[in-house]
Amino acid sequence: MLGRHPEVAYRRLARLRNAKMRGLPTEGERPRLKRIVRVGSLNIGTLNGKSRELADLMKRRRVDILCLQEAKWKGAKAKVIGDGIKLFCNQLETRGNEVAIAVGGNIRDYVTNT
Structure with missing residues (x-):
């Protein structure tokens, strides 16, 4: 604001307040509802026999969305484990990063196994 008269800055601010903002909902339109997505991480050790317990935890x-480390599942799989929770694992090598992702809630319908 250096070098400007305060009255000029005030008029400019008043013009901005009265102008319609682009990108915001106009009158009569409903604003989009925000949804909170909760993401977690868990070192599970092994997934054998723990799928129901995992669904209860979620x-x-x-x-x-729950990211699982040391899942120790072999191959590429997608499985529903309970309460509509999908479990995805894509472990092609025999050693290394044994990770899986469990997806629940409304998000599970938008995830595909590739």
């Missing part, structure tokens, strides 16, 4: 903690 429901109890209200987690939408």
